[in-house]
Amino acid sequence: MKKIVLREDEMPTRWYNVVPDIPNGLLPPLDPETLQPIGPEKLATVFPMSLLEQEMSQERFIDIPQEVLEVYKIWRPSPLVRATKLEEALGTKAKIFFKNESVSPVGSHKPNSAVAQAYYNKREGVKRLTTETGAGQWGSALSLATSKFGMECKVYMVRVSYDQKPYRKFIMQAYGGEVVASPSMDTKTGREILTSDPDTPGSLGMAISEALEDASSRSDTNYALGSVLNHVVLHQSIVGLEAKRQMEIAGEFPDVVIGCCGGGSNFAGLVAPFVPDYLEGKKIEFHGYEPASCPSMTGGKLAYDSGDVAMMTPLLYMYTLGHNFVPPGIHAGGLRYHGMAPIVSALVREGIVIPKAVHQLECFEAGILFARTEGIIPAPESNHAIRGAIIEAMKDPNEPKTILFNLSGTGVIDMPSYDNYLTGKLSDYAYPQEQIEAALARLPKIG
Amino acid sequence: MKKIVLREDEMPTRWYNVVPDIPNGLLPPLDPETLQPIGPEKLATVFPMSLLEQEMSQERFIDIPQEVLEVYKIWRPSPLVRATKLEEALGTKAKIFFKNESVSPVGSHKPNSAVAQAYYNKREGVKRLTTETGAGQWGSALSLATSKFGMECKVYMVRVSYDQKPYRKFIMQAYGGEVVASPSMDTKTGREILTSDPDTPGSLGMAISEALEDASSRSDTNYALGSVLNHVVLHQSIVGLEAKRQMEIAGEFPDVVIGCCGGGSNFAGLVAPFVPDYLEGKKIEFHGYEPASCPSMTGGKLAYDSGDVAMMTPLLYMYTLGHNFVPPGIHAGGLRYHGMAPIVSALVREGIVIPKAVHQLECFEAGILFARTEGIIPAPESNHAIRGAIIEAMKDPNEPKTILFNLSGTGVIDMPSYDNYLTGKLSDYAYPQEQIEAALARLPKIG
Structure with missing residues (x-):
């Protein structure tokens, strides 16, 4: 079998909420004016109550509404694929699997949350x-x-x-x-x-x-955010829930689970359903790959910070480079965010997620190898995960480990970035740590 | 069920060759210099023998090599989808199904033949x-x-x-x-x-x-053609073979099968496996939709003509607008070809395929409706098939007929054409029949 494909009636019908399983839990979001925990009533001007309930929920499983499942079926369940040709090209004994989230009509994992958010808003009259x-x-x-x-x-x-x-x-x-x-x-x-x-x-x-x-x-209008928040991570858990079932069908359990990290949603979506296995003592690692040019987890610090420049959002407790951080323009668009989802940040704090930073040239090199072996051109963001999978597979090519990564999107709508790479217009850039420290020094002082 | 998805082990392992089932058969390709039937030895300078054998074959079924099947599995079997939301928007009692060939890594049905052609060339040392x-x-x-x-x-x-x-x-x-x-x-x-x-x-x-x-x-070099020729149609038959099996699983048999027609490969690939049913007397219609701006079947004539301007290709017996015909630049790229596959041409000649012409504005209108109901932005070419499906579904909206069309590609790599449509930059254009007649008058006189 090249691909493991679930039937529609095998698709998960509940999202998994990792929050109650995070050791030592999450710190609450704060009101940027009072610096006190923010109540749902203040957020209700731009979010529907059902999403705010999910944002604060301590329930492990939340039913996916039938109307959302129906829309998911346009492209879900998504395939799990064994990257046999990549393995051959690398000459590794590792088994490399990827969850193919690039198959949605817009070419990324993002609709997993967009569809849910639109549904709940609609139901509440927005x-x-x-x-x-x-x-x-x-x-x-x-x-x-x-x-x-x-x-x-x-x-x-x-x-x-x-x-x-x-x-x-x-x-x-x-x-x-x-x-x-x-x-x-x-x-x-x-x-x-x-x-x-x-x-x-x-x-x-x-x-x-x-x-x-x-x-x-x-x-009549609400606001929707595509990453970072808990309810977004909740919706993205369908990625990991499907992947886990598909790995079982393949008769495999991953030694390492890998994803690229911008705001954290595709990574957390794949990883979260495997966290209980980790907590039960199963041998499994989670590697979050971020760009060296925007290294919130590996270069930033864990602190309360705002999600936007104007400080209109609640303050979130997260790994951050400071909300005034401006990453270099040329690097992978979807990973250019100064903060990291509070859920991912807490998993890093607890040592459950291991953050890693990679440079863009090695990521594009990995993406080209993937395209020419597995036949799919990955999104520039997803190349970070592929790079991570290759690093893991080549640590000891004779070790028969099992690697799972998230192919979060397709590159065919982002081809100019590949042209820039292939024509030598890109270079590596690591953000100077002193500039990061300076940005962090400007964060609000809390507690 | 929204989608019918076959398992990899349910994928067809043989292509279907419709040529021996075409009443009165095909006329042979001619050598442009001698005007006599061309032998394989002359074509062997640019094509491998195995493809030339397929080009001339009278076998109904030809095994798909294991190596080709392995590459197909990157995206195949492709889904068959019931367009329930389009049906609801139209208010029709017709059931509309589409075969989703847009899911390949390059977003169209074209790799079905490209992979096979590369394989056979490689096997023969090219x-x-x-x-x-x-x-x-x-x-x-x-x-x-x-x-x-x-x-x-x-x-x-x-x-x-x-x-x-x-x-x-x-x-x-x-x-x-x-x-x-x-x-x-x-x-x-x-x-x-x-x-x-x-x-x-x-x-x-x-x-x-x-x-x-x-x-x-x-x-060390051969040439590959992406449409028109018999072996291309053979490879594309996997589309119809899968669709037929999927329709059986859905408990349906199509009353009408619809595709867009440029060179004819995606249309013939879907239609061919249903031709034996037609010949056995089953009630089924085949509608080939071409652009009114490049109307080879509805505006051209059945004649021997060259595939290219320089007359380097063999002369093929096909519906043609004349090899000097230059269609307007702005219209759907993939349908801008002066000729039609000899197989499709013969099916039109026999009254088995019914050719239809549509204008581009009504096709883009159909594509937008499809995007906003079924969630997938179709290729501009595929919009012709969607327009055809809508025409069929709305002839008598109370008739519970079953329609099947081929979604031959995605539009996400062709978005500027949608922008041109949505900003009013496109207009309809029907090629003047007198200009077509003048082009046809310049065709070589044969027989």
Whole structure:
């Protein structure tokens, strides 16, 4: 068998919530004004109650609504694949498996949460969602999701991506999403930024601020976030739940589980369902691969910090480079975030997740090898996971270990980055630690 | 069930060759110099013997080599999906099923033949393949296929696409393919064209001539064609063989089978395995949808004609607009070919396939409706099939008929065409019949 494919009726019907299983638990999000734990009533202006309940939930399993399962079936269950040709090319005795989340209609794992978020908002009477997007993976996932539930969607897309990476903008529009370059004239925040700096390339932080302002100002509108938060990790757990069942069918249990880490959602989604096995004493490692150019776990510190530049979000207890950190523009879009999901951060704190940093050239090299052996061009983000799998397989090529990684997305909508790599336009860049320390020194002092 | 998914061990292990079942058979290809039936020895300079045997075969079933099946398993078997949300949006009692060939790593059905062609060439000692490509679907499929068998690949890509649609060029390069804009300085043909017209946008006809010259001039190199020929249709029959089995599992038999038609390969691949049912008297219709801007079946005539502008290919007996026909540039790339596969042409001649022409605006409208209901953005080519399915479903919305169409590709690598549609830059265009007649009058006189 090359692939293990589950039938639709074998798809998990409950998400797994890892929060109650994290030793020493999570610290609560704080109100940025009072620095006290934030209550759901304050967040309810931009989030539906059902998602806030999931955000705070201590239940281990939460039913997936039938309406969400129906949309998942457009592409789920996703295949688990044995990368036999990659193994042969490496000359390793390791078995390398990957969970193929690139098969969704927008080419990434992002719809796993987008569909759930759109559903719960719709059920609570919300007609319109706003969000921010960088390269466009999350924006296209949310546009797909809102189209399935007859909702409107407005995406604030970082201007430099809006201008230079039009394909995902067009994908959002094909699904009926409204896309504007951020900063835009549509919000007070955007107008102020444009007044002082008309030629700004924009940033994710600015786009978050605009999307939040829009959602706060309209009663029919909520806001949706594609990573970092607990309910996003919950929804992504379907990745690991399926993979675990598929590994069982293959007669395997992974020695190492690997994913790339930006905000942490695809990594946590794959890893979380295996955490109880770890806690029961099973021999299993979890490796989170982040770019050396944006090393929140390996270069940052665990602290309360804001999710956006304007400090409109609650303060989250997470590994962070400081919310003013601006990673170099040329590196993998989806991994350019200053913070790490509180769930992943807590797993790192407890020594359960081992963080690793890799450089982009070695990641693209791994991606090209993967394309020419396994036939699939990976997303630049996913190349970090592939690099990790190769490192693990080659530590001792004679050791017959079992490796599982998450192929979080396809590269075919991101081909200019491969062209930049193949034509020698990319270089490695490790963020200077002193600059990181300086950014961290500006964090709010809490406790 | 939303999708019917076969297990890998349920995948067909033989292709079906419809040629022996076509009433009154096919007329042989002719040597363009002698106008006599062309022998395999002349074609053997650019094709391997095993493919030439398949081209002439009268066997109904041909085993799929194990090595080809292994590569197919990267994405095959492909899903059969019930388009329930499209049905609901239309308010029809028809059941609409689609075979989802968009799931391959390059986003189309093209690898079904590319993988087989690369394999047979490799087996006969060929080290390098050349081909032409327009928008790049076929070139990317062949680059994927050659990478799987450790072969080199050189793709002559029509210059206007090379410059304006770089994503598929980058995909070919990621797989290790060499891509040049055609006309190029790498061939005598290319140099001559560039000398007389340095700013030519290129054409598929010029690119075919360059690829053929390259393959003819090197003993280690053969040529590969992505549509039209009998062996391509043979390889694509896996689409229909799987779909037939999946329809049986769904407890259905189609009243109408629909596909878009450019060279005819995806359409014939889906339709062929159902032709024996038709011949046994079962009630089933086959509708081939072509663009009104390039109407080979509905506007052309059945005649011997060349496959390329330079008349280097054998003369094929097919519906054609004349090999000098130049369709308008803006229309769906994959359907801009002057001829139609001899197999499809013969099925039209016998009244088994019913040809239809549609305009591009109604096709994009159908594609947008499909994206917003079924969640998948179709290739512009596939929109012609979706339009056909909608026409059929809405003839009498109260008739509970069963419709099956081929979703031959994804649109996510072709998004600028959707942007052109959504921003009002496209218009309908029916090629004037008098211009077609004039082009046809220039065809060689045979028999």
